[in-house]
Amino acid sequence: MIEQLNNLKETAISQIKEAKNADDLEAVRIKYLGRKGEMAKVMGLISSLPDSEKPAAGRLINQVKPLLEEEISKKQKSFTLAEKQNPQSKKDLTMPGHRFESGHTHPITQTISDICAIFRHMGFAVVEGPEIETEHNNFEALNIPLNHPSRDAFDTFYIKNEFLLRSHTSPVQVRYMTKHKSPLAIIVPGKVFRPDAVDASHSFMFHQVEGLMVDERVSLAHLRGVLFEFCRQLFGEDIKLRFRPHFFPFTEPSAEVDVSCIICKGAGCSVCSQKGWLEILGAGMVNPKVFKAVGIDSEKYTGFAFGMGVERIAMLKYGINDIRLFFENDIRFLEQF
Numbered sequence: 484m485i486e487q488l489n490n491l492k493e494t495a496i497s498q499i500k501e502a503k504n505a506d507d508l509e510a511v512r513i514k515y516l517g518r519k520g521e522m523a524k525v526m527g528l529i530s531s532l533p534d535s536e537k538p539a540a541g542r543l544i545n546q547v548k549p550l551l552e553e554e555i556s557k558k559q560k561s562f563t564l565a566e567k568q569n570p571q572s573k574k575d576l577t578m579p580g581h582r583f584e585s586g587h588t589h590p591i592t593q594t595i596s597d598i599c600a601i602f603r604h605m606g607f608a609v610v611e612g613p614e615i616e617t618e619h620n621n622f623e624a625l626n627i628p629l630n631h632p633s634r635d636a637f638d639t640f641y642i643k644n645e646f647l648l649r650s651h652t653s654p655v656q657v658r659y660m661t662k663h664k665s666p667l668a669i670i671v672p673g674k675v676f677r678p679d680a681v682d683a684s685h686s687f688m689f690h691q692v693e694g695l696m697v698d699e700r701v702s703l704a705h706l707r708g709v710l711f712e713f714c715r716q717l718f719g720e721d722i723k724l725r726f727r728p729h730f731f732p733f734t735e736p737s738a739e740v741d742v743s744c745i746i747c748k749g750a751g752c753s754v755c756s757q758k759g760w761l762e763i764l765g766a767g768m769v770n771p772k773v774f775k776a777v778g779i780d781s782e783k784y785t786g787f788a789f790g791m792g793v794e795r796i797a798m799l800k801y802g803i804n805d806i807r808l809f810f811e812n813d814i815r816f817l818e819q820f
């Protein structure tokens with residue numbers, strides 16, 4: 484066995500020395516050190532040796548293996564060095580490296596960060612809430628009781644019992660006000676879910692940004708001022724705003740807010756269906772019933788809230804006519820942003 488090992492060592496070393504290139508060397512390495520190689524075979528034989536010979540054989544194996552590994556690595560280095568020094572080498576070290584395609588943020592993510600940046604400059608804090616909500620936060624605390632007709636439009640995917648995928652970002656109002664009380668000014672970006680059939684303007688999942696400001700003497704004028712400044716910064720200086728009376732259970736009074744069409748500047752075109760106006764968000768003064776649900780004194784404090792659809796804003800801003808484009812991951816679309 485000892486003799487066999489010594490022979491094996493000699494032949495292996497001479498074959499390593501003779502290797503002419505990296506491929507040869509790899510073949511030798513596999514032949515001797517591979518999982519089913521010569522060394523492994525010899526090791527398998529140890530158990531059949533008489534006990535008296537086992538320690539010496541074991542010791543020798545432990546010497547030969549690292550020795551061969553070292554010879555192989557030396558030889559490898561000599562190949563690399565030769566390659567570097569060889570003027571005929573096929574490798575051109577002056578060639579530029581491989582360029583990796585670096586991706587960029589998705590247009591929806593970009594739009595969310597543009598929106599948040601504008602509000603942050605006005606002093607709003609950006610906060611987030613969970614996508615799985617309680618029925619209480621999504622509905623009841625926002626003054627949408629079980630049998631209220633407006634629940635239909637918001638109704639959503641139930642998970643089990645009282646848990647559901649939130650159908651709007653408004654429940655984060657409830658979470659935040661319950662914990663922090665007044666005064667506060669927050670903006671809440673996030674995903675929302677509705678069992679809507681998918682078409683060019685609907686998706687079962689989309690994004691919203693919710694806004695909420697509560698303090699003493701907050702008025703509708705503050706809401707208008709904040710939204711006007713936001714629209715001016717997002718869409719341009721010459722934008723006009725219009726508040727149309729509307730109904731939301733969690734605000735009173737409520738309004739839908741339109742901007743003058745950013746394509747035709749109000750003259751009427753196909754994007755605004757000849758109306759000159761584009762609806763961009765819902766808003767209003769926080770309903771005292773919501774304050775009651777979160778434990779804020781509605782005699783002392785007032786607040787405004789608003790909610791906008793991010794896809795809709797991005798579609799208007801970039802002139803995109805189909806919401807599905809955002810979610811199909813077609814690189815030809817995404818590359819344009």
Ligand code: DAH
Binds near residue numbers: 651765766767788790
């Ligand atoms: N939650 C509403 C929706 O999903 C949007 C909304 C309207 C939010 C008015 C508000 C608001 O905070 O005041 O359609």
